[in-house]
Amino acid sequence: MTSAALRYTGVSVGYQGTPVLTGVDLELQAGQRLALVGPNGAGKSTLIKSVLGMSQVLSGSANVLGRSPAAARGLAGYVPQTDTLDADFPVSVRQVVMMGRYRQLGWWRPTRPADRRAVADGLEQVGLADRARHRFGTLSGGQRQRVLLARAIVAEPRLLLLDEPFNGVDAVSQEAIVRVLRELSAAGTALILSTHDLAVARDLADLVCLINGRQWAVGAPGETLTATALRQTYAHAAVDLADGRMVLVEP
Numbered sequence: 562m563t564s565a566a567l568r569y570t571g572v573s574v575g576y577q578g579t580p581v582l583t584g585v586d587l588e589l590q591a592g593q594r595l596a597l598v599g600p601n602g603a604g605k606s607t608l609i610k611s612v613l614g615m616s617q618v619l620s621g622s623a624n625v626l627g628r629s630p631a632a633a634r635g636l637a638g639y640v641p642q643t644d645t646l647d648a649d650f651p652v653s654v655r656q657v658v659m660m661g662r663y664r665q666l667g668w669w670r671p672t673r674p675a676d677r678r679a680v681a682d683g684l685e686q687v688g689l690a691d692r693a694r695h696r697f698g699t700l701s702g703g704q705r706q707r708v709l710l711a712r713a714i715v716a717e718p719r720l721l722l723l724d725e726p727f728n729g730v731d732a733v734s735q736e737a738i739v740r741v742l743r744e745l746s747a748a749g750t751a752l753i754l755s756t757h758d759l760a761v762a763r764d765l766a767d768l769v770c771l772i773n774g775r776q777w778a779v780g781a782p783g784e785t786l787t788a789t790a791l792r793q794t795y796a797h798a799a800v801d802l803a804d805g806r807m808v809l810v811e812p
């Protein structure tokens with residue numbers, strides 16, 4: 562039997578020895594899509610970073626692709642929030658995507674035909690084949706997000722983490738990203754994405770994890786995106802379920 566893509570048992574994560582999120586119990590199998598949902602400062606990015614070895618696991622047992630997060634470093638794919646990147650970075654779209662091949666290639670080696678094919682396929686998959694020669698910084702936010710997704714895809718990770726991939730993304734880019742994520746999970750990639758959008762979580766995820774300083778719930782969207790669980794997690798926000806829609810309302 563192959564090991565789970567991710568298994569966290571009683572995990573606390575944080576920085577410099579101080580926890581920001583506690584009580585995390587998660588198990589994710591190949592091909593499953595997990596949405597992390599919670600308010601600003603809930604610990605979504607910190608949890609994602611813990612999988613990548615970029616924040617600390619302070620207690621409990623954390624297993625990533627059958628290893629400790631430190632030993633799994635570089636194995637999981639990562640699509641960061643685009644607003645954390647320097648858009649003036651003087652590189653072409655193709656060069657950004659090629660960076661995803663460096664782990665397999667070694668950055669000191671010339672690219673091989675297989676790498677160039679993978680980059681072309683990755684750009685095709687996210688619908689940006691015609692932008693390959695463009696400068697990364699000239700693209701829109703949604704297009705840049707799709708380029709970063711292509712960069713992650715070409716590394717062929719078994720586990721892919723995406724930090725708020727739909728932030729500031731228009732409907733066309735969102736649709737393109739959702740389609741690619743569905744294709745990836747159908748091919749066996751396990752996905753973890755953070756989002757503030759409850760409709761995205763409901764429609765895209767097999768599992769939803771509600772967090773806010775601690776884990777409040779994990780399970781299928783129908784079990785977790787309930788008024789009671791969302792009120793607990795968001796504390797200050799009311800939840801209006803009128804018309805079957807779930808909306809977070811500031812008091």
Ligand SMILES: Nc1ncnc2c1ncn2[C@@H]1O[C@H](COP(=O)(O)OP(=O)(O)OP(=O)(O)O)[C@@H](O)[C@H]1O
Nearest residue numbers: 576577581599600601602603604605606607608755
């Ligand atoms: N490098 C860091 N060092 C110390 N504390 C940090 C660091 N990064 C984040 N934090 C703190 O950890 C807590 C959780 O932040 P995190 O970014 O994980 O939340 P989030 O759920 O992703 O929020 P948002 O929705 O606003 O992106 C916050 O209180 C934040 O100030």
